[in-house]
Amino acid sequence: MKYIDEFRDGNIARALGRAIAREADPGRGYHIMEFCGGHTHAISRYGIADLLPGNVRLIHGPGCPVCVLPIGRIDNAIDLALHRGVILAAYGDCLRVPASGQLSLLKAKARGADVRMVYSSADAVKIAREHPEREVVFFAIGFETTTPPTAVAILEAQKLGLANFSVFCNHVLTPPAIANILESPEVRRYGTVPLDAFIGPAHVSTVIGSRPYEYFTEEYEKPVVIAGFEPLDVMQAVLMLVRQLNEGRAEVENEFSRAVTREGNVKAQALVAEVFELRRSFEWRGLGEVPYSALKIKAKYREWDAEARFGIEYRSVADNRACECGAILRGLKKPQDCKLFGTVCTPENPVGSCMVSSEGACAAHYAYGRFRDFEEVGL
Template sequence: MKHTDDIRDRVFARGLSARIHAAMELRRRYRLMSFCHSHAQAIAHHGLAALLPPQVELVHGPGCAECVLPASRIDRMIDLALAHGVTLCVSDAMLRVPGARHASLLEARAAGADIELADTPGDALALARVHPQREIVYVAAGFEAAAAATAEALMQARALGSTNFSVLCSHVLTPAAMRHLVADDGIGERAQINGFIAPSHVSETIGVTSYRSISSDFVKPVVIAGPQTVDVLQAVLMLVGQINECRADTENQYTRAVTEAGDTHAQRLMDEVFEVRESFVWRGLGAVSRSALALRPAFAQWDAARRYALAWDESTVETAMADTRAATAQANFGAICAPFTPLRPRPADTANVGACCARAS
């Protein structure tokens, strides 16, 4: 059945490709930005760009959820593991993201830091229950879908009265980053984004409504797309149609999973556990207003930053990058970030804006 489905997908994809070619207006430009890791995989691994006409350019957003974290945060994670003797639980993707003072969590683990892989915050909480003598710190990174899972784990930790489990929260918000990219003249104007392919799993959580202000306030079409190659192609066709008609609406290609309101249960959990930070530094973008989450005071007992008095110093490398990003942002959009060598923040290279970390599935 899988092979039959693959054949059907290929036929459908060729049909969508033909429709996109037929819809081209030669004097128009179609520069479309995606944010989703699944979309990056579909584009990179299945040669999707080869199915598109030359007028259509696909670029990836600020980076995957781990790579957008500032280098100073990676350094503080490593300091925490080395100096406080905690067990740091991280995703596999986080291991190779470079810091400024330290090379990476992977090299810190090789140097003796107690760093373990945890696919979910629930896995880290389970580890804390099995080993009550160890201090378990879960590094919570990712966009809204991952934040919902962290909120659920923290609610469970509170219900259990867990005392050896805490969370280092670095969750970031997708619509805020999109707004920043089109509102900041130094980035948005140079990038010349004509439309957004909105992420799949994030949109399942936050719903269609969350993107409508992007379309209305900045006159940018947005199409939410599913994770498959044919989903992305169909989203491209929908965006091409909007651009040709000079429309800027928010449309939902991924209707089989995304609703107008999103997952309201997950949203209620997140609202109870998190509050929005006034500002958060992204690697390559600098400070982005109201673009990340922090734990509410009610969950201070499980907040690793408060428990270990961590001071984030994001005023060195990150600020230098932000100061010069306008001059180089255009060149960096669409840069390729190899999965085993994520882009390192260098003053001469400025940013991983548009980096595509297409990890192996």
């Protein structure tokens, strides 16, 4: 495939791997967090860890939209679909996330809830137009990448005068989550969790640009390299970060310059600013309440806000006590450190959210890398 195979070339990968091994100082460790689930998936799927020297460690971050969605929010969505008679339009990867009462949207569907999988917010608007007699709610989740399309859906509904369409908004923001991790006592105060540098998100950065990360390099002195989702992008970003750390630099560098600018997508930002405003606080799975880390629909578009229309009340629900998703999302633990991993918690029967989406750290390790947990599978 043209324009894709070039970014998956094994020979270049091995050359980059050799360069990283040559330049990485064997006397120190390099702890690099990839924030984004897209990177987590690419790292596992292409076996990137096999090409890196042992002292360069990749830590999976919380940038998997499905993983950070708290149980209470999914309970709200299930309630809408199961008890309020709405058609709930949701992205496919939300459907299997475990919620309260052994339910998920998929299980609610089997009990009669009208849950429809959509590929875009436009599909949800289409369903609303096709079913004027039904209330249609779009279960909007995701980081800055999926937010502009949700804004477009609301503006489209306004233009069409769609009275039966509304959005249950759960959009979250990347920079406050990174700040939350850097502010965590384990990283900042005790230093028990070494975290030296970040691989910055690919698609999110096409929208917000590279400028928001400058704060992290200035305030926390952690280098950031924004990278594309192809495996060679990740390898190149690791090399750039190793160099920054070796030279004692902490800068925002842009490996994904084919798509990301410093300013980002100004038009998309304007759409988001038109429709959404900051929430004072939002609960993240794993991170807890994070101030100013999510968006809500402005009062001016209240008519299309499902939270207002259905009087949705949020109730926080604790994770399964043995589930380590929280620690895993903050980089404190690895999937294989969790007692439930691969036993009680599997992709077929996920207990925690990290086992659901293919971008989740546990699902990625289970699907692609768990043979490494067994010594005898050396081949």
